[in-house]
Amino acid sequence: MKTDFPLRKIIHVDMDAFYASVEELDNPELIGKPLAVGGNEIRGVVSAANYEARKYGVRSAMSGYLAKKNCPHLTFVKPRFARYKEISQRIRSIFFEYTDLVEPLSLDEAYLDVTTNKKGNPSATLIAREIRKRIFDEIGLRASAGISINKFIAKVASDFNKPNGQKTVNPEEVLQFLEDLEIRKFYGVGKVTAEKMYRLGIFTGKDLKEKSLEFLEKNFGKGGGHYFNIVRGIHNSPVKPHRIPKSVGAERTFSENLSSEVFMLERLEHIATELEKRLKKSKIAGKTITLKIKYSDFTLQTRSKTLPYFVTDKSLILDTAKELLYQEKMENSVRLLGISLHNLNTDKKKTEAKKDSVSLQLQFEF
Template identity: 70%
Template sequence: MTLEDRKIIHVDMDAFYASVEQLDAPELKGKPIAVGGSSQRGVVAAASYEARKYGVRSAMPSVTAARLCPDLIFVKARFERYREVSQQIREIFLDYTDLVEPLSLDEAYLDVTENKLNYPSATIIAYDIRRRIYETTGLTASAGISVNKFIAKVASDYNKPNGQKTIVPEEVLEFLEQLEIRKFHGIGKVTAEKMYQHGIFNGADLKRKPIEYLAEHFGKSGVYYYNIVRGVHESAVKPDRIRKSLGAERTFSDNISSEIFMMERLDQIAEEIERRLAKNKVAGKTITLKIKYSDFKMQTRSKTVDHYIFKKQQILEIATELVRQESFRESVRLLGLSLSNLNTEDKEEEEPVEVQLEFKF
């Protein structure tokens, strides 16, 4: 079987957190809502499509979101509920294939080249999965179908919400050549602006650039860009992705500047990390302290030890060192801790996992 024979589906739930909240509270349906934060503080974790029409997006400061959409309704995040629904969706995926690679609670790759129901069409499988998700959970999903993960993910954004798009092998090159450069998965706003400066506005422009040129101006990523615009992306769907980092963070309702207050918050964060380390049966050697100041500038401080740690007190001792490493130049609006260099490094890599804690101070 060649790579062009693969049938990959990327399933992406539509505004997942916000849609779950609207499902459980019918009075929120049709209204602009933001999950997480408040009108004064915090960060938006997710926004409903009604809120997105005003420009509200995830990771946006809540104050900005409230300014863009004065009628925005803020809803507290309920991650246990989201995990419950996500597990229902995961079970549907597994009815079709064991090759399921979750990216988060609301999206996953599926390799259905050889599937449990012996369906010949990945397009039909995607329709069936989306139908079952709706019948089971009341939520809608979008899907992209193609020969590799990169193209499938790009395709899943095409007909959102509640739609899907298939890019068959003979359409791949033309599709990529016509694709706007900012729609290439992995090319963010900053990189897109840089590409514009080099006369690269779509896939065809990118394809005209020699690999040496792309490597010179975009480093190692240049080789990646050279390949993906030619439909070359050999990454397999990995059902057993192993966590490489585990962390938690907290945005405060009021900025803090006292070291005593900071240590109180870090004590609670370290306790949460210990719980999650125990649940996942992992330990690590590197502690990273994440600091966001009142002016929204970010700083990280890290320390690596020669032994694995997994207890709250061990984590807190190193966090204390990092706090006292240098004085804080501004008051602090967010603190986070993460543990990396885990005892899973001999396994396949997974993207870092961080959780926004919901402590009330």
Template identity: 70%
Template sequence: MDAAILIRKIIHVDMDAFYASVAQLDNPELQGKAIAVGGSEIRGVVSAASYEARKFGVRSAMSGAMAKRLCPHLIFVKTDFARYKEVSSAIRKIFYEYTDLVEPLSLDEAYLDVTENKKGNPSASLIATEIRLKIKERTGLNASAGISINKFVAKVASDINKPNGQKTIPPEEVIEFLEKLDVKKFYGVGKVTKEKMYRLGVFTGMDLKSKTEEFLTEHFGKSGGYYYNIVRGIQKGSVKPSRIQKSLAAERTFNENIASEIYMLERLEEIAKEVERRLLKSKIAGKTITLKIKYSDFTLQTRSKTLDMYVSAAALIMEIVKELLFQSSMKDSVRLLGISLSNLNNEKKKAAKPEKSIDVQLKLEF
């Protein structure tokens, strides 16, 4: 089969500082200012930060207190998921004007396969530019994009010219691009893996490519095979229009830490009812119930149990949650509680075939 037939044109669209940008859009007084969505200077966790705040080191998942120390003039704003979903829906409508092969990753990013598209435009780069312009015109927000032969390279590329930019890695440049890339920029390589790779003398894609699959598997387990393939331009899986939901959860962060187990049960009852509501809305159920506990010192603990049957009712979920809560004593007062269900009855397991390595120097319109 001609290798050119296997080349896909994938766009990764990523909204710039989405939550913070929506807040600034809705409140002009916040434009150009350092803001954090979620949390407060006393407690809570930052969900997102504007680029003005990021210059001071403020990042998502950081405590509000730490963020305020780094950026004393930081402004905290409340999350508004109803508004985020509204804007996200408008953005996705734009995607569907070009292709039905849209794979949302979250409210603010998605993959699009535009190999064959509704506009008949052979250039994925031009399509990405059009999409970003339409997003700006219709929502007032900026988006960045990455364009390449598979999801991995497109996602890495989308971060290169942020904010409000795009980067195309055509087929003939993919291998060279990956070889020069610092491994810390490889999507899926976190801080711990990066440090381990550095200790092994693996600093760039070229270093990674020089290692055998056996070596990588020995040091990184199943992920070793993934790293071996990805640096060669090989990736399993295509853009999936309907992503299968793996879990469903709800959680609450409290204004004051709680130590009373009775009070915890009251809050968990509320959370379980919210989980039930979401399960019923999605028409799914799960077998594995997980209790999430975050203590006052920010340490996180999870306790899980898998049942023989699928459940969705709050009462049944609470029976297991009580068991998990009392299976061992609490180490400290609690600042957050959460319940999640996984092992859902919507899961379908399909073996994906890897796309062929792009060692052929192809000249396609990208």
């Protein structure tokens, strides 16, 4: 594929039935049963549904009454957005181990630009597979992914092998992929636009590509130029992090599990020192200190305390971490300790996306 625009390595990660999957993770008795998050059979709407419920036509934004009518044995659970946000932050922390160019679209999906990445891995396909495996191994949830040269194609591709799959569209496959694509599967083409395209004889990407720019602008206004470009694989929008830090932390995984608090205190001092460096470098302070403990059986526990003032000083952070460490007895030997600061003084700060100035080859390993 010859282009006059840069080819990037973009991954779109989309969690599978995220809200419902978190509920199943926390309550295994729900696994295998049709499940809807939000609403009930009397009032409200469905926020999310698992794949068992979708077989009965249960969808998000559907009324609880209709959902129950479609699936009489449907189970409703109340949404717990604080929990979904917590899990989402853990997922994103995995993303940031690979690249700083992460653009969240919602709690359950994000774009990652891995053209250059922290692992030095030239294959975006392998990175996506590794990320999905880590999300499952470390958190217990399944994700799907799309991989291609830009955000638009990666987003479309992530739907192809759902659930728990991924699809790569290599540079040389892009044009044929788009020509074969049903128009209703083009990201951003909703029901109303699709029906209008059908009336104009546009059913596939190939049909769309045959229309002139003038024709598309006449019928779709400013959107016409967008459709003209995307069907030709042109979508230059970079991954834009624009993220305000919600927490700053440091952690260590130990080569040997620790069973004594004495040894843990020594490690916590090193972690607090590293955290202080990061806070001062970023000019960030926080009020809530969280101690993260991962046991030898991989269960995870967090303990937090909120102070009445912002802190960056190592000694204050360490004193609070020690207090949290002795808050309750250890459940098992420990393989990882971490300290993080939340409730930061960055509410009004904005971060700018880093510019990717890498010169890219037209053909590269995906």
